[in-house]
Amino acid sequence: MSPTPAPAVPAADELREEALACLRELTARDGRPGAVDFHPGQLEAVAALVADRRRTLVVQRTGWGKSAVYFVASMLLRRRGSGPSVIVSPLLALMRDQIAAAARAGVRAVAINSANQTEWDEVEQQLRADAVDVLLISPERLTNPRFRETVLPTLLERLGLLVVDEAHCISDWGHDFRPDYRRLAAVIATLPVGTPVLATTATANERVIADVTEQLAPRGGAGSEAVEGEVFTLRGPLARDSLRLGVLRLQSAKQRLGWLLTHLDALPGSGIIYTLTVSAAEDTARLLAEAGHEVLAYTGRTDAAEREQAEAALKANEVKALVATSALGMGFDKPDLGFVVHLGAPSSPVAYYQQVGRAGRATERADVLLLPGPEDADIWRHFATASMPSRARADAVLAALADAGGPLSVPALEARVDLRRTPLELLLKVLSVDGAVENVRGGWVGTGRGWTYDEERYDRIARAREAEQQAMREYLTTDGCRMQFLVAQLDDPDAAPCGRCDSCLRAAGKPPWYPTDVPTDWAERAGTGLLRVGVPIEPRAQWPTGLGRLGLDLSGRIPAGELAERGRAVGRLTDLGWGQPLRELFSTDADGRPVDAEVPPVLASACVQVLRDWDWAQRPVAVVAVGSTSRPRLVASLAEGLSSLGRLPLLGTLEPHGEPATGRGGNSAYRAAAVLQRFSVDDALAARLAELAGPVLLVDDLCDSRWTLTACARLLRRHGVPAVLPFALALVG
Missing domain, CATH: 3.40.50.300 (P-loop containing nucleotide triphosphate hydrolases)
Structure with missing residues (x-):
């Protein structure tokens, strides 16, 4: 144009x-x-x-x-x-x-x-x-x-x-x-x-x-x-003369973290270390801080006041870096920002250009390095699909608003449609912009103007996102100038070789501008830190709004006598360390069916460490498993292994009845209702529970919304168990 x-x-x-x-x-x-x-x-x-x-x-x-x-x-x-x-x-x-x-x-x-x-x-x-x-x-x-x-x-x-x-x-x-x-x-x-x-x-x-x-x-x-x-x-031309770009491909998360532990202090001034997930940002910030680096985490989970303090600390050069997700993105203004490092590649070259553009605005030189990981593509796919409205979801929201007869708040609407809060709010925005719904005093209403799902438009957008991801893969592997590649993605007619990036230096017979060594001791130190096990599973304390509409007379705070204790998981699926073996364990086959296998030795050892480090008030006296229709072999091997390891009797399994009412992605009310109505305690297990004088270790494979563990803990507590300690291999978040 x-x-x-x-x-x-x-x-x-x-x-x-x-x-x-x-x-x-x-x-x-x-x-x-x-x-x-x-x-x-x-x-x-x-x-x-x-x-x-x-x-x-x-x-x-x-x-x-x-x-x-x-x-x-x-x-x-x-x-x-x-x-x-x-x-x-x-x-x-x-x-x-x-x-x-x-x-x-x-x-x-x-x-x-x-x-x-x-x-x-x-x-x-x-x-x-x-x-x-x-x-x-x-x-x-x-x-x-x-x-x-x-x-x-x-x-x-x-x-x-x-x-x-x-x-x-x-x-x-x-x-x-x-x-x-x-x-x-x-x-x-x-x-x-x-x-x-x-x-x-x-x-x-x-x-x-x-x-x-x-x-x-x-x-x-x-x-x-x-x-x-x-x-x-x-x-105008978009190339940034102050930036020198580079891509360093390392084999593992511990090597990427080892590189940072070794070379962070040598990067100019203060800067930003971007990660793709919240848990990666928190893990990276923790490891760097433990090694003596002045860094702070900055994510969507960071309190608003703490975000302001972190921004001020970076601007005043009181910290070496903020370890951030995309929550620290557009418009952050620090003209002398000296470097941007990415642990994991953003899903498009344009998004990457936007983030690295924070650096070098008022300096002669700023260093920009990308350390891609094998998990990047999985994370891209998750975020690409999470924000896309579907016809079924839109129809459900419009039908609920039409049936309501008046404005509905988001929590009230959430109780009527099987959508989590964030995607529901996003869908309401899309429908509002298209004129199908309106935000009025008291909540949301349908306008009655009608709405047609524009399948062709969303298909075009999905294809565009896939093309952006492919372009990002090409950026990682290109032998040509990296700055030229980025600005060409923005259709800049002035795109030309920069002469500063690692590709331009190699073409001139020179080594890249960044060090490539990762000392073994620092890589091992990073690996040890990443493989630290034990992520808390915080107990649910409040029933979600709207259970009454789903046939359950439950609301407000969960009674103290029905609560679970604070639990533990080995790690999160998004962790830099345990994420990879956990994602492999919870993978699917070519037809999309869950792979069901016994707990591998490396994760069995991790379970031992979690139990050894658990600061429970009283040691559990028995094990109860949460039954699974998708991975029964995995849950059985986990429960049996923990029972044998701890010399604790395995009392039985809470077997689910029927098919799940909702899969991952449903909102709290629907998910809680589904599991509350799906599990029960049979007579034989009830008799064993009645004889217990101590806590039960409640074992599940994967913890997402925490409602399964909450509902099963409630069942056990209502059968006389004095305390329930939830345990899972992995957290989704």
């Missing part, structure tokens, strides 16, 4: 002088010298917004200065009598950085988001008093009934500039698509003529640019097509 020609700028010299003075005022407040000038393209974008009030799409690499464009444009528009600018931003961390940057620049910026609800009234008062220059919101605010009813209408009437940051999120084809972002197209379509709109991103290929442009374009009238050529597209 060729960029739209730059707009004609009346009084261009006067605008340039005013804009440049504004830029220098901003940068002087930010501690930079006053003689700065616009980067190529920045003034053109400002002119398009301020002089011609056009819809503008800016695709420029991280660090080019997209925020300078919208801050300068906002100040110039305010001086001309316009209302406040609204910046739609995807992440709280990004909002915090933008507000801090605005404050340094003398721009009055405030936010309305999920983290500052106590401040909403004050922010609304400031907006009514015209005391705000920039308002930052998340796209989710557009679904909030109060915001839509009390804030948005007045705001849109007075809007000076609408900024859509990280605009690739608008597009189905973007690597980080967010359903709530699609709602912005409807908002943009209602804006008064002459309201400028700016969309910015560093990660958009031709297909994403075309999609975003279509959604930005003004319409000729209600329901009409977008006006051709009405979006000014400014696109």
Whole structure:
């Protein structure tokens, strides 16, 4: 796609002088010298917004200065009598950085988001008093009934500039698509003529640019097509001269961790170590910290306050690295970030480019190294399918809303459809954007407009994701320039060899820029740490909402006399250490059927270690197994082995009746109801339980939702067992 020609700028010299003075005022407040000038393209974008009030799409690499464009444009528009600018931003961390940057620049910026609800009234008062220059919101605010009813209408009437940051999120084809972002197209379509709109991103290929442009374009009238050529597209080269890229393929997780333990301190400055899963981030952070490295974990499980503290610590160079999942992604602003290391490859080159773009924005050099693992493809497949809506799920949600006769909260709806909270909320967003449901005061309702599952669209998206994964595999193995490969994935016409990456160095007969050695002692130390066994299984303490609708009179807290104790598992399926042997044990054959085998010796030894280290209040006096229809041989061998090892009687098995009512992925109410109605204690086992004077070790193979162990522990407790200690080979999470 060729960029739209730059707009004609009346009084261009006067605008340039005013804009440049504004830029220098901003940068002087930010501690930079006053003689700065616009980067190529920045003034053109400002002119398009301020002089011609056009819809503008800016695709420029991280660090080019997209925020300078919208801050300068906002100040110039305010001086001309316009209302406040609204910046739609995807992440709280990004909002915090933008507000801090605005404050340094003398721009009055405030936010309305999920983290500052106590401040909403004050922010609304400031907006009514015209005391705000920039308002930052998340796209989710557009679904909030109060915001839509009390804030948005007045705001849109007075809007000076609408900024859509990280605009690739608008597009189905973007690597980080967010359903709530699609709602912005409807908002943009209602804006008064002459309201400028700016969309910015560093990660958009031709297909994403075309999609975003279509959604930005003004319409000729209600329901009409977008006006051709009405979006000014400014696109620059995306290659980052400061980054030197590399890929180091090592045989095992312990070697990858051994490399980090050996060489982390030699990496320049402070940086980010990305992992693909929460457990990998936590394991890596723990091992590095135990070896004396100053690191912190940063994941979706990290408390919000702890996230802020971790971000501040990295920015102040108080830690060497944050070990993070993609929760630390778009917009994190540390211009002098010295390195980015990935333990495991992201699922697309574009997503990878976005993450490594955090480094080297204000440094001459930053090191970027990818250490791929054999488990990466399995993780890609999981995340690719988890977020895709299905026809059956959508029909179930729409039917439940139609039958309700009034608004349903998400917990109430969760009790009516077999969906977990996160995918249910995602599906509601998709249906809302498509106009089939609406979030009103009191919950969600169906609109009655009807909805058709767009199978062709979702098939296209699925194929696109598969193509991205294949491109990532090619990045790992390419002999060509890695930077050229990445920016070519973004259809950058200026893609060219960088001369700095490991491939370019090899082509020049030079060794790669990174060390490749992993000393045996450090690899073994990493291996020992990774093979540490014993993950807690936290007991369920509360019944899920909605069991009454499923025929069970259970609600609120689980009585103390029916609770399980804190249990143990060998490890998680996503662990860097035990994950691989556990995933192999719980694999399926070519027809998708579970492989059922006895516990292998390496995992049997791990079970011994878990039991040896378990700090139970009282040693168990017997073993009871949880029966399995998919892996009976595995469960039997596990229970028999633990019974023999501990010299504990194996009292019997809680055999399941019938077929499971729900598989993995169902929500808490349905899963709890299924197992509560599926297991029972026969007379022979009941007699043995009645004679016990101590805890029972309750043995299962795989723990996912914890409802099976919770229901079986309840059964045992109700038959007189004084305490139940759950044990499983693996946790799913």
